[in-house]
Amino acid sequence: MNKTGPGKIALTALKTLFKKPATTEYTGKGSPEVEKHYRGRILYDPTTCVACGLCMRDCPTGAIQIINEGTKEDKKLVAILNVGKCIFCCQCVDSCNKNSLSYSQDIDFAMTKKEDLIIKL
Amino acid sequence: MHSDNRITIPIGPQHPSLDEPGRFDITLEGEKVVNAVIGVGYNHRGLEKTCESKTYVQNLYIIERVCGICSHAHGTAFCMAIEQLAGVTIPKRAEYIRAVVAELERLHSHLLWLGVACHEIGFDTMFMYTWRNREKVLDILADLGGNRVNYGVNTIGGVRRDIDADMVETIRKALDALEEETKHYVEIAYTETTLISRLKGVGVLSHEDAIRYGAVGPVARAAGIAHDVRVDEPYGAYKEIPVKVITDTHADVYGRTVVRILEMQESINIIRFCLDNLPDGPLSVRVPRRIPAGETIIRVEAPRGENIHYLRSNGSDIPDRVRVRAPTEANWHGMKHMLEGGYLADVPITIAAIDPCYSCTDRAIVVKSGAKTDCYDWRGLRQYGIDWYKKRGIDVTALKV
Amino acid sequence: MISFLKMLLAAFIFPGFLFLSVYSLVLDFIDRKLYARMQNRVGPPWYQPVADFFKLIGKKTLIPVEANKMMFRIMPLVSLAAVAAAFLYVPVLGQDAVFSFDGDLIIVLYFLTVPPIAAFLAGWYSRGVYATIGATRILTQLFVYEVPLFISLLAPTLIAGTWSISELTAFYAAHPLYALINLPAAFAALISFQCKLERAPFDTPEAETEIVSGALVEYGGRLLAFFKMAHSCELVLVISLFSAVFLPFMTGYVFADFLLYIVKTLVILLLLTLMRVSMARLKINNVVSFCWKVLAPVALFQVVLNLVIRGSLQI
Amino acid sequence: MTNVNLIKKAIEWGTEKSPWIIHFNAGACNGCDIETIDSLTPRYDLERVGILKQGSPRHADILVCTGAVTLQTRDRLIQIYEQMSDPKFVIAIGTCACTGGIFEDCYCVTGGIDSVIPVDVYVPGCAVRPEAIISAVDKLLEKLKNAEKDENQQKNAEKIEEKTETAKNGEETAEQKEEPKNDA
Amino acid sequence: MTHDEAVVTALCKKFPFLSERISVQREKRIFTKPLTPEEFQQIIPYVHRELNFYRACHVVGTDDGDTLGLLYILTDKNNTLLILRESVPKSNPVVKSISSIYPSILLHERELADLFGVVVEGLPEGPRYPLPDGWPEGNYPMRKEWNPKYFDKNTMTYNDPNVKEVK
Numbered sequence A: 001m002n003k004t005g006p007g008k009i010a011l012t013a014l015k016t017l018f019k020k021p022a023t024t025e026y027t028g029k030g031s032p033e034v035e036k037h038y039r040g041r042i043l044y045d046p047t048t049c050v051a052c053g054l055c056m057r058d059c060p061t062g063a064i065q066i067i068n069e070g071t072k073e074d075k076k077l078v079a080i081l082n083v084g085k086c087i088f089c090c091q092c093v094d095s096c097n098k099n100s101l102s103y104s105q106d107i108d109f110a111m112t113k114k115e116d117l118i119i120k121l
Numbered sequence B: 001m002h003s004d005n006r007i008t009i010p011i012g013p014q015h016p017s018l019d020e021p022g023r024f025d026i027t028l029e030g031e032k033v034v035n036a037v038i039g040v041g042y043n044h045r046g047l048e049k050t051c052e053s054k055t056y057v058q059n060l061y062i063i064e065r066v067c068g069i070c071s072h073a074h075g076t077a078f079c080m081a082i083e084q085l086a087g088v089t090i091p092k093r094a095e096y097i098r099a100v101v102a103e104l105e106r107l108h109s110h111l112l113w114l115g116v117a118c119h120e121i122g123f124d125t126m127f128m129y130t131w132r133n134r135e136k137v138l139d140i141l142a143d144l145g146g147n148r149v150n151y152g153v154n155t156i157g158g159v160r161r162d163i164d165a166d167m168v169e170t171i172r173k174a175l176d177a178l179e180e181e182t183k184h185y186v187e188i189a190y191t192e193t194t195l196i197s198r199l200k201g202v203g204v205l206s207h208e209d210a211i212r213y214g215a216v217g218p219v220a221r222a223a224g225i226a227h228d229v230r231v232d233e234p235y236g237a238y239k240e241i242p243v244k245v246i247t248d249t250h251a252d253v254y255g256r257t258v259v260r261i262l263e264m265q266e267s268i269n270i271i272r273f274c275l276d277n278l279p280d281g282p283l284s285v286r287v288p289r290r291i292p293a294g295e296t297i298i299r300v301e302a303p304r305g306e307n308i309h310y311l312r313s314n315g316s317d318i319p320d321r322v323r324v325r326a327p328t329e330a331n332w333h334g335m336k337h338m339l340e341g342g343y344l345a346d347v348p349i350t351i352a353a354i355d356p357c358y359s360c361t362d363r364a365i366v367v368k369s370g371a372k373t374d375c376y377d378w379r380g381l382r383q384y385g386i387d388w389y390k391k392r393g394i395d396v397t398a399l400k401v
Numbered sequence C: 001m002i003s004f005l006k007m008l009l010a011a012f013i014f015p016g017f018l019f020l021s022v023y024s025l026v027l028d029f030i031d032r033k034l035y036a037r038m039q040n041r042v043g044p045p046w047y048q049p050v051a052d053f054f055k056l057i058g059k060k061t062l063i064p065v066e067a068n069k070m071m072f073r074i075m076p077l078v079s080l081a082a083v084a085a086a087f088l089y090v091p092v093l094g095q096d097a098v099f100s101f102d103g104d105l106i107i108v109l110y111f112l113t114v115p116p117i118a119a120f121l122a123g124w125y126s127r128g129v130y131a132t133i134g135a136t137r138i139l140t141q142l143f144v145y146e147v148p149l150f151i152s153l154l155a156p157t158l159i160a161g162t163w164s165i166s167e168l169t170a171f172y173a174a175h176p177l178y179a180l181i182n183l184p185a186a187f188a189a190l191i192s193f194q195c196k197l198e199r200a201p202f203d204t205p206e207a208e209t210e211i212v213s214g215a216l217v218e219y220g221g222r223l224l225a226f227f228k229m230a231h232s233c234e235l236v237l238v239i240s241l242f243s244a245v246f247l248p249f250m251t252g253y254v255f256a257d258f259l260l261y262i263v264k265t266l267v268i269l270l271l272l273t274l275m276r277v278s279m280a281r282l283k284i285n286n287v288v289s290f291c292w293k294v295l296a297p298v299a300l301f302q303v304v305l306n307l308v309i310r311g312s313l314q315i
Numbered sequence D: 001m002t003n004v005n006l007i008k009k010a011i012e013w014g015t016e017k018s019p020w021i022i023h024f025n026a027g028a029c030n031g032c033d034i035e036t037i038d039s040l041t042p043r044y045d046l047e048r049v050g051i052l053k054q055g056s057p058r059h060a061d062i063l064v065c066t067g068a069v070t071l072q073t074r075d076r077l078i079q080i081y082e083q084m085s086d087p088k089f090v091i092a093i094g095t096c097a098c099t100g101g102i103f104e105d106c107y108c109v110t111g112g113i114d115s116v117i118p119v120d121v122y123v124p125g126c127a128v129r130p131e132a133i134i135s136a137v138d139k140l141l142e143k144l145k146n147a148e149k150d151e152n153q154q155k156n157a158e159k160i161e162e163k164t165e166t167a168k169n170g171e172e173t174a175e176q177k178e179e180p181k182n183d184a
Numbered sequence E: 001m002t003h004d005e006a007v008v009t010a011l012c013k014k015f016p017f018l019s020e021r022i023s024v025q026r027e028k029r030i031f032t033k034p035l036t037p038e039e040f041q042q043i044i045p046y047v048h049r050e051l052n053f054y055r056a057c058h059v060v061g062t063d064d065g066d067t068l069g070l071l072y073i074l075t076d077k078n079n080t081l082l083i084l085r086e087s088v089p090k091s092n093p094v095v096k097s098i099s100s101i102y103p104s105i106l107l108h109e110r111e112l113a114d115l116f117g118v119v120v121e122g123l124p125e126g127p128r129y130p131l132p133d134g135w136p137e138g139n140y141p142m143r144k145e146w147n148p149k150y151f152d153k154n155t156m157t158y159n160d161p162n163v164k165e166v167k
């Protein structure tokens, strides 16, 4: 092993000074780039959904609700997602047999009002 | 007999060295710690009770969030418990993927720890460097698991995500880069005098004490106890993976640092082994929603040590009792010895050296100072502190720290 | 009359208070930027110290109930005033300081002890637990670095035979080779200055992870702004003093001298920052033993050396 | 006159450009805390938008709060909030901090941060990515720019009592609403 | 004979009442059937000293209806887990602390006292945990009959409508 002494990291630090910083470009404007398989917000496809409720049953936080806004015959299904409750586990996506749910790479939902966190999909 | 130059300072619950709430009332004589009262419990959420009213599937995500750092270890233990009660065997591939993620988690956790430890002793550059490199691991985890923290790779009966050929390549590349860096850390840890002077002889928990206080994980291994669940009681893929137990004899913070750095190297080797021998096959098997009645105890090696899960089922789809014994809980008991006689400056690093996470521990213990009889509960201690100040004309009761 | 006006101009504009505050902001920024870049980060934008200052000015100041209100308010100003006053004796342009007389080095050294003492009093009178500990640490540290600092700054005077900073600079400017003799003292002084500025590895008094931010925990708003300003002005003062005593090279042309001054300060700042980047915080007992066992002997060695040289010169 | 205005402007500008944060974990799982710290490290480096992490609440402008509020930390949180000097803001980091998230049903958890102190920006995510934190700070500053400053300060002072009350009411109704849903 | 069996045999030999009540669930897991506190107190010193179960990992409290079960998890150098199950009536849950033998059990015993209302005799003095200060007396959240639905978090009071009706 080398001899001990203070400031062993100084050389690396000096070298780093002339290196490009490891920092991302993102400063809050626009949408950030995330990994390909990152679990972001849930997407919903009402055309294939049969309102079986499996997603609601398995959701650990009760963040998702499938509601029929139309009548019994003329169904108009919507999913209400409380982003403020969702933990982005995507269990609902796994639970859905009809593949009506999927996830996006959308990660930025900072809101100044709590009400805005509940969104209709 | 209280000598008069004593002063009690509270560290926490909000304090820069604690990113989680906890409270340490440290009594000082000059800069020397003569007494410490440890209060954990700020983070008690009561999640075990909640687990008794949710289904196994939902609980999986709650258990994962017992702790954000070793979420995978908790998730794996919980899944293994359910699988064992249900009597299913999960596919080989799933076991290997779990092992890969577990080791990646260990890597990220140890890097995180190294950074935090350096931050505690005011070595911010090292903190920045380690956390920068930790991003490499997080990138893999995010791509593989889908999240940077609570990856959610486990599901009851297997795993949810696959490692494809591309991913194998990316992981290998990242590991190579990381290996280089690890070498650099080893070098620094062995040669930087200011670092060594802050770590050596600090927070000593000798071999005997480590046994007595039931230390686990790197704390125990740094005291020369070759205790590692991956070897002692292999589970999942570890039955086939060769794991070398890293031990050290320093028994102080320095030893813990060395153990963790070397374990990182070992984790890299394990991941490489797993990637080389990744079996083919399905990712998961079906497990019925209702779990047959029974009880089981599962042990898993989390980054911080042995993690014990107790699960009891009553035959429904809701567990009857879930109990998590996280490694930090076991390590708290030795804290008394480690803090005693040290300096105030050593308190943060000593606390950090067990890599505490209150989110799963949250309880409080009173630490008595050796043979001396001045043991207070924290209220008493606080009162003592207040009196001490009053004698000097300072009223700290109104003071909020 | 004209000379008086000129003096006023020098005292308040250049190289006086205004220059000091502006340059302190610049150096503060450069320090932070260097620090960040050495850590592979981007670091703050150029206007950051200014923004911080104005932000703090705009914030409400809360004074703890227990604190001594007068002391609490007055300390930041004392600190700032001492630094500003001391700066007037340090030559910036070439070899001429705004004021100078034989013995001003001592005055400056005394002014230099004021900020730590002000911080100590501020911490002591804010009566918080962390503040008290921070305050005691400041005092402890003050006692240990003061000795090597004094000795190492006084050692060069032995050869130059003057106690005025300006004359000292002039002497060494005339005999640049002698300046090299003072290298051990320069080394000791640099480290003592780091210690004085409470920067890592000597940031024990404000160790964030131990005692939050030491003596200044209870400060906020405007008063904190002044303390911060005093602190960065102290940085400028210390660096200028160092360059005046140990790097007294100059060209004789005003503009070039000014440039040279900038370059010198930047180099010293780089050294100080590098020191900050590359080491872990020392414990207070280590600081004490380091100062006594390493710095003080080095400084003493310089004194002996200079005495010998002086003696041989006179013979 | 103009001088005063100029200084005012400068202060406003400073407030926007130099938000110092203090971090408090009110009962999180660590996930969000680490990501908060992470956003200070080289990869995300919040210092490049002027953010510094402070140890003392007196120095900070923004309280960055993670985790569902547990009964034990509740009083602490209020204390820290009160120790900060005006103008001050609160960012709730993470699903837990927004609503209580996965811990909402736990007996020791009072709910999101807004059940105790007023929150200015909610950032859902479990865990929140550092990018989202950066964006949250950005949104907060945007909000600052738009809102009149005096109004804001006044609100901040009054908000505490009012909001805790409304939040409590809101919480109750939310709980009532939830029960049938859980059964369903 | 495997190590597990050896432990079982040794225990049965020393404590005849244990035969039929101790079994190896699977490799490295030895469970006992519920023991009374007296039986338990006899076994503990022996297990600690003679059988070298040096580390107490944990105590799990369980609510078994009318009784409370306490599962003491001990381990030895072979990493066999010996789970001693102590059973006490809910109406009078009194056990003796074993923290003088196993210091590492202290935390978990305290937790039992708080969450299950077990009276642990001989526990060193200390603050309460993990429950917050001001938690109402007599509320033991981990007992099955305690329903978080009736717990008011803001005032920290527990009003169970059913209990009132009974009275």
Ligand code: SF4
Pocket (backbone or CB within 6 Å): A050, A051, A052, A054, A097, A098
């Ligand atoms: S998809 Fe399956 S679960 Fe859903 S309604 Fe149809 S049969 Fe039922």
Ligand code: SF4
Pocket (backbone or CB within 6 Å): A042, A058, A059, A060, A061, A062, A063, A064, A085, A086, A087, A088, A089, A090, A091, A092, A093
């Ligand atoms: S992602 Fe998870 S928490 Fe969110 S709606 Fe789906 S199941 Fe619920």
Ligand code: SF4
Pocket (backbone or CB within 6 Å): A048, A049, A050, A051, A052, A053, A054, A055, A056, A066, A095, A096, A097, A098, A099, A100, A101
């Ligand atoms: S599980 Fe799928 S099909 Fe069923 S309600 Fe949900 S989204 Fe619709």
Ligand code: SF4
Pocket (backbone or CB within 6 Å): B017, B018, B019, B020, B069, B116, B352, B355, B356, B357, B358, D030, D033
């Ligand atoms: S050790 Fe604990 S407090 Fe420190 S960073 Fe990790 S999680 Fe946070």
Ligand code: SF4
Pocket (backbone or CB within 6 Å): B288, B289, B290
């Ligand atoms: S068999 Fe019945 S209980 Fe099991 S998963 Fe299917 S529906 Fe559910």
Ligand code: SF4
Pocket (backbone or CB within 6 Å): B066, B067, B068, B069, B070, B071, B074, B302, B304, B326, B327, B328, B329, B355, B356, B357, B358, B359, B360, B361, D030
């Ligand atoms: S001890 Fe720390 S790392 Fe382990 S589960 Fe708890 S919080 Fe996570």
Ligand code: SF4
Pocket (backbone or CB within 6 Å): B043, B044, B045, B046, B047, B048, B049, B066, B324, B359, B360, B361, B362, E130
């Ligand atoms: S101690 Fe931690 S893990 Fe246990 S119930 Fe409380 S919050 Fe949950």
Ligand code: SF4
Pocket (backbone or CB within 6 Å): A087, B065, B068, B149, B150, D027, D028, D029, D030, D031, D032, D033, D066, D067, D068, D093, D094, D095, D096, D097, D101, D102, D125, D126, D127, D128
């Ligand atoms: S939001 Fe998720 S990651 Fe963040 S503290 Fe809560 S459980 Fe942990």
